[in-house]
Amino acid sequence: MNHLPEVWGRPRNDVYGAYDHSYLQGSHPMQxxxxxxxTGTSVIALKFNGGVVIAADNLASYGSLARFTxxxxxxxxxxxxxxxxxxxxxDMQHLYEKLLDSLIIKEEYQNDGHSLRASHIYRYLSRVLxxxxxxxxxxxxxxxxxxxxxxxxxxxxxxxxxxxxxxxxLATGFGAHLAVPLLRRVxxxxxxxxxxxxxxxxxxxxxxxxxxxxxxxxxxxxxxMAVITGEGVEQVPLSGEGKEKVHVEWKKxxxxxxxxxxxxxxxxxxxxxxx
Amino acid sequence: MSLSSVEPLSFDPAYxxxxxxxxxHSGAPRQHSFNPYTDNGGTILGITGDDFVVLAGDxxxxxxxxxxxxxxxxxxxxxxxxxxxxxxxxxxxxxxxxETMTRAVNDFKFNHNLKNxxxxxxxxxxxxxxxxNRFFPKYTHCILxxxxxxxxxxxxxxxxxxxxxxxxxxxxxxxxASSLIVPFLDNxxxxxxxxxxxxxxxxxxxxEDLPKETVIKLVKDAFTSATERHIEVGDGLQIIxxxxxxxxxxxxxxxxx
Numbered sequence: 001m002n003h004l005p006e007v008w009g010r011p012r013n014d015v016y017g018a019y020d021h022s023y024l025q026g027s028h029p030m031q032x033x034x035x036x037x038x039t040g041t042s043v044i045a046l047k048f049n050g051g052v053v054i055a056a057d058n059l060a061s062y063g064s065l066a067r068f069t070x071x072x073x074x075x076x077x078x079x080x081x082x083x084x085x086x087x088x089x090x091d092m093q094h095l096y097e098k099l100l101d102s103l104i105i106k107e108e109y110q111n112d113g114h115s116l117r118a119s120h121i122y123r124y125l126s127r128v129l130x131x132x133x134x135x136x137x138x139x140x141x142x143x144x145x146x147x148x149x150x151x152x153x154x155x156x157x158x159x160x161x162x163x164x165x166x167x168x169x170l171a172t173g174f175g176a177h178l179a180v181p182l183l184r185r186v187x188x189x190x191x192x193x194x195x196x197x198x199x200x201x202x203x204x205x206x207x208x209x210x211x212x213x214x215x216x217x218x219x220x221x222x223x224x225m226a227v228i229t230g231e232g233v234e235q236v237p238l239s240g241e242g243k244e245k246v247h248v249e250w251k252k253x254x255x256x257x258x259x260x261x262x263x264x265x266x267x268x269x270x271x272x273x274x275x
Numbered sequence: 276m277s278l279s280s281v282e283p284l285s286f287d288p289a290y291x292x293x294x295x296x297x298x299x300h301s302g303a304p305r306q307h308s309f310n311p312y313t314d315n316g317g318t319i320l321g322i323t324g325d326d327f328v329v330l331a332g333d334x335x336x337x338x339x340x341x342x343x344x345x346x347x348x349x350x351x352x353x354x355x356x357x358x359x360x361x362x363x364x365x366x367x368x369x370x371x372x373x374e375t376m377t378r379a380v381n382d383f384k385f386n387h388n389l390k391n392x393x394x395x396x397x398x399x400x401x402x403x404x405x406x407x408n409r410f411f412p413k414y415t416h417c418i419l420x421x422x423x424x425x426x427x428x429x430x431x432x433x434x435x436x437x438x439x440x441x442x443x444x445x446x447x448x449x450x451x452a453s454s455l456i457v458p459f460l461d462n463x464x465x466x467x468x469x470x471x472x473x474x475x476x477x478x479x480x481x482x483e484d485l486p487k488e489t490v491i492k493l494v495k496d497a498f499t500s501a502t503e504r505h506i507e508v509g510d511g512l513q514i515i516x517x518x519x520x521x522x523x524x525x526x527x528x529x530x531x532x
Contacts, residue, residue, distance in 0.1 A: 019327040034309060093521065133367070134311070136309065160313075161311065162367035162371075163315065163338075163365075164367065165347045167346065189345070189346070190346070
């Protein structure tokens with residue numbers, strides 16, 4: 001006999017055969033994702049006149065260990081959209097490689113000239129995230145969907161709870177604290193989008209990535225950026241339907257430049273020390 | 276005596292209860308650290324007149340001390356008739372309820388020979404939607420409004436599991452700053468604690484339906500006051516008015532600090 005009361009007096013397998021485990025199902029909780037393990041930090045994005053720019057660094061952390069330094073967290077989905085994900089990397093890979101890839105393949109089976117626009121991708125992703133939170137089995141991510149939709153730039157956010165919102169300047173994680181105030185300086189509302197140039201938007205995003213590298217301990221000085229630009233709606237003859245021209249420009253493995261560290265040479269001690 | 280009889284039986288892989296070993300020693304099921312709810316702030320408010328109804332909500336969407344968006348609307352038109360719904364609380368649940376209601380109102384039209392859902396039918400349906408999630412509630416407070424068959428303004432407010440008053444209400448407020456707004460509406464819409472001058476506090480001021488212009492003014496005053504004293508209220512104000520002539524939306528600014 002052992003010390004575990006629950007096994008006392010059970011019929012012996014060698015006499016009565018093995019216990020039917022199916023009776024035990026549901027007697028203890030299913031194991032779901034309870035915390036993120038390998039994580040990505042902020043994704044930041046900004047609308048400008050004629051498009052959206054989105055960026056995320058290439059780091060996947062394992063706690064405080066900077067474990068993988070060559071991870072692409074932005075993904076082009078179809079022709080109109082770039083999705084960026086922060087949070088758990090395995091859940092991100094599930095979203096990208098299982099759900100979004102097969103979504104695009106299914107759409108292309110139709111071969112009807114129609115392609116999924118940014119709002120369609122966003123709606124799909126936000127419903128998946130909300131559905132999973134309702135099953136108590138969340139995908140531990142915060143995502144930004146950037147793209148071109150119906151003649152306008154598109155930018156919106158969704159998280160592991162299924163919370164959705166949209167704004168001309170968005171950032172996830174640490175970026176919500178550090179980058180959003182900087183982005184809102186150049187783009188406080190939808191009106192400001194109309195007067196914001198692509199060059200100024202890219203410059204602002206680069207500046208934010210630098211601030212995030214200074215202040216976010218789980219960030220990296222190597223990042224990717226995608227610039228989605230659309231050219232309004234081009235009229236297709238006969239059908240009268242509009243066809244959008246969307247261009248996605250990728251910049252990968254960007255290294256942060258012009259960092260300011262020179263001032264550190266003059267710092268001595270924590271108070272009275274002078275040498 | 277054979278040695279096997281003193282070995283812990285659970286080490287035998289064929290033994291029927293090895294699964295129970297994976298539990299921790301307290302024997303209690305492990306708690307999920309995942310919390311499926313959050314609060315996204317915001318406030319909504321509704322007031323009825325005799326032949327109109329007004330629903331309003333601010334457009335700030337928050338996460339703790341962060342502002343997610345300054346332009347996220349929370350008052351929805353349900354289909355193309357005179358039904359409107361405002362939802363506040365947990366943003367994801369709120370939007371899901373609004374979507375469910377929109378679909379129900381549209382389906383009703385298709386299933387009933389293009390007849391529009393009445394406001395009291397929509398009110399009863401919203402109860403079933405919310406109560407249907409009784410044990411995993413939609414963390415959202417709803418205010419539903421519309422015009423009834425006689426063209427009178429109707430207003431219903433709900434808690435998160437569906438309780439509502441079938442008679443409807445004259446005014447309702449919900450969300451972050453409801454405790455700031457409800458006392459004001461009690462006084463200015465229901466004329467509570469107001470007495471006729473010279474009656475020496477014996478004759479209450481009679482309750483009457485307010486004109487639309489007065490109601491809009493009260494709504495704006497309620498929200499500017501709430502913006503001053505509640506950090507989760509601000510940015511923009513969405514006011515939807517339903518009259519027999521249709522549904523009108525007005526957007527105004529609130530302080531962004």
